Amino acid sequence: MTTPAKRLPFVLLQVANFAGASANSMTFIAIPWLVLELTGSALSTGIVAALAAIPAIVMSPLAGLLIDRVGRAKISILSDVLSGLSVLMIPFVAMTGRLDLWVVAGATLLGAIFDPTGYTARKTLIEPTAKASGVSLARANSLHEALFALGFALGPALGAALIGVVGTIMSFAVITVFFGVAVIAVWVIPSAATMVPGDGPDQPGAWWRDAIEGFRVIRADTTLLVVTAFIVFVDFVYKPTEVVILPTYFQSIDNPWGFGVVISAMALGGVIGAYSYARLAARFALRTIVLTCAIAASTLLFGLAFFPPVWVMGIFGFAVGMCWGPMGPLLNTLVQTHCRPSVQGRVFGAQMALFASGPPLGMVIVGGLVEGFGVAVVYPLVVAAVFLFALALLGVRQLAGIDRPRPPD
CATH class of the missing domain: 1.20.1250.20 (MFS general substrate transporter like domains)
Known part of the structure; x- marks a missing residue:
């Protein structure tokens, strides 16, 4: 006990x-x-x-x-x-x-x-x-x-x-x-509780070569590469909607309260989804969780894409957040079980760099599309792109290795 x-x-x-x-x-x-x-x-x-x-x-x-x-x-x-x-x-x-x-x-x-x-x-x-x-x-x-x-x-x-x-x-x-x-x-925190077997630096090389080791590890592990690439794509395509599309829509109808409701509902759903990961992992394979979360969340986004009443958008936003929420802890688990301890910091760092690089470019592109065609046209297209990319994961053979941990150190 x-x-x-x-x-x-x-x-x-x-x-x-x-x-x-x-x-x-x-x-x-x-x-x-x-x-x-x-x-x-x-x-x-x-x-x-x-x-x-x-x-x-x-x-x-x-x-x-x-x-x-x-x-x-x-x-x-x-x-x-x-x-x-x-x-x-x-x-x-x-x-x-x-x-x-x-x-x-x-x-x-x-x-x-x-x-x-x-x-x-x-x-x-x-x-x-x-x-x-x-x-x-x-x-x-x-x-x-x-x-x-x-x-x-x-x-x-x-x-x-x-x-x-x-x-x-x-x-x-x-x-x-x-x-x-x-x-x-x-x-x-006691120092012994901050280390795991296998901690400690590899044979150090040039600092710049060591700094990009995380990218090499991700590229070498095809399962980690596929999941990381999918999240990068989602960040690139969908994240700008929360900064560009939704604010533009709610500003056009003079309803800042509605914008807050939708974003808060998505955030609350994300908290519950992340908390549910442990129970999901105890019952289902990680591949099943990835596919279910990706396809379910992208499908539910269509409930937001055509701008129904605010209360309906809030319900769908909550459901989207709840379905996507397990992806964060799952990605942590994937790094912890597929990467040796001595490179995990660099892998997490490489992922953060990749996740941060997509949204700024996406914001510019989505913003330009909204200026030219309006939110009513652009939002459904963005959601459709995420949905199709999620469906494509069904045919990715590399996901079969997601439940195989790294060999013992």
Whole structure:
């Protein structure tokens, strides 16, 4: 029987996971709000937001290398310390009376460098803390992704509440406290619970060659490559709809409340879907889960594509989130069971770089299509593309190897 004390390493990681996710998502509300207060310019807000997308693409492979070389817990702690300092810089500079757009842009850029590193490092801590705590890998991944999704969903509401209660500037000081909680939680995890057999660096080579090792590992494992490529495609094609298509539609009917309902419903469904992964993994093969989640989620998207009443969109949005939710913990499980521990940081980092690279280009393309043809034409076409790609997975033979773990080290 696993005692509460034995579960402490995994519990502490989840405290850090929830705190870090909440802090990051609170900044997504606080930063644009502050830029608008300072400049009143939507263009400036967009430029600052774009800055946040670049470091994740460039830095994630290097972050993975640092995790594998320096250590999972050390990089998690260091990343959250630096993320907290980048946020704290805003109220500190504001006290001097020198806060302007350049300071906010600099703080955003610094945060965007460190935030993905901390997120990736915490992912690599799932397996060792779960084993030390007597928690199954499937349940650990399920809880980790569900709590991350919950923190990410609640963060914007918390951020908005902070702005209303303590003001925009001081809200960043409170966000720093959340990063501090994440730091302390990982700091007190026993070091033995942050490592697994096979940890430790491979024979080091040139740093740039080692940094891209994660991409080579993904390419060499055809199953991992197929699942990663599918999620990259979904991020490229569908993610821009949440930033371009849905806001454009709801703005055209002057219904911001409806937009919030749909996005919140999808987020809540995602939390429940991620939490359900452990039970699904105990009953079904991973290949079955991948195919079912992909096809079911893409089919349900048609319920949104033709813009029914808001309450109907909310129901379909919740169902889409719930069907897609298990994919996050499943992808974690796939990396943990197919990749040796010494490269997992780089594999997670490579995946993050790939996932971050698609949406910016997709936003430009989808935005241009919406400008030319309107949301009523573009949204069904986007959903159809995702649906056809999901159906194509049925014919991919490489998915047969998804349930075969790596050989023992």
